[in-house]
Amino acid sequence: MIEFKDVNLVYPNGTQGLKNINVKINDGEFVVIVGLSGAGKSTFIRSINRLVTPTSGSLLVDNEDILKFRGKDLRKLRTKTGMIFQNYNLVKRSNVLKNVLAGRLGHTGTLRSIFNLYKKEDVSLAYESLKRVHIDEKIYNRADELSGGQQQRVSIARVLTQQPKYILADEPVASLDPPTSHQVMNYLRKINKEDKITTLVNLHFIDMAMEYADRIIGMRAGEVVFDGPVSEVTEKTFEEIYGRAIREDDLRGGAEQA
Template identity: 55%
Template sequence: MIAFKHVSKIYPNGIHGLHNINLHIGEGEFVVIVGLSGAGKSTFLQSINRLHEISEGEIFINNKSITKAKGNELYRIRRDIGMIFQNFNLVHRSTVMRNVLSGRVGYHSTLRMILGLFPKKDKQLAMEALRRVNIPEKASMRADQLSGGQQQRVSIARALAQEPKLILADEPVASLDPMMTGQVMDDLLRINQELNMTMVVNLHDIEIARKYANRIIGLKAGKVVFDGKADEATDEAFAEIYGKTDKTSERMGMEQYERIENTANG
């Protein structure tokens, strides 16, 4: 599904955002990328769909090089990649349905989209996407009338309406309270399992990563320092990712995880 081959990203100031990354992410995996701020998580994620241009190496999506792709080929590859952002990236004054339908822009002409001429099939896809995240009743509401968690669910539905082959989520729960964090992560996991949809998710919280991922990749200073199954992500492994003296992040992660569990259990 995704292959990194000797991928590096070097910023103009000489700092390595990514350093010689070599790995493969298979179809249907739920992969969580963890690491401290500045470890390279967002650079890693956004290089997959070329929101970040890499400096060296090559990235393949379904055996096609997105690194070398241009024009219509790049457009078609990107159409298969759904993206979910921390800040939702919704048009707040538009309806939920219109925001979800924006996931269909890659399939129609610019003029058709400006005029809002979405075919019936697109509207059915959008409504089904809203059902998958449990908010079909919000379709006619304005996006800015929703809570943060509901807005993130709209952004997930928008990605689904795109009919992607994989979804990238960059800190999708960082701005949400514990209850909504659990609900949004449950949505992503259910989509992964029911649709066999490949998920690559950036998270700060190590306990949430352990709960939801089937594979965890740890980055430190742009390098992969851990790559294994969630049950292999021991405290020692996380000490390597976060630093042996950094216990605050681990404790805060455990506290947030316990709040989510307590809320879910009533």
């Protein structure tokens, strides 16, 4: 369970990234956070694994206030929160299997990882993860030889290999075309249901949010302006979140092709 209690974040340049956030994310939920760029979606999601650090309030992950974490505690927190990025963030010159095994780094000792002495279970776990996103035939390809959609699937496999309790996905489909976007969202959704991994996804496409989310959190200017199950969400809700009328480019489309 993740719980934000009066969380504020002010960046050194004075920008208020998060303003009085009070949100509770229950285990197993698939939450989509929507909002325009600059609304604080990224800051929200990155607070949970402390890639950014809120300046006040408390943020509980499994009933521990993670804002006080340093060093070892922080690494432990990060091993249970897997992250997926807009730009996939793979090591382009390394092969797919090695990229996926990097998901085990948090569970592996420094010496073991430097000499590639992964446990047999870890290697087979990495391979199984690649199979789950159907990219196991590319294990020895270099990451930069793959297409964007394939790279994002490798990064999903990396997160699966990490065996996290939470998955944080920061605009995972923003660099992909509509059919590939749906494919990636389908994998995330499937993993959420099968492995019971709580998943938080940042999106700015309204139709995708509606299609995949259990629950939608709307953000504007660092504040949570909507929080509710997807069944309560209408076009009007989005207009309130975005503070303007809905436009063509707020939709990803292409759902029927997926």
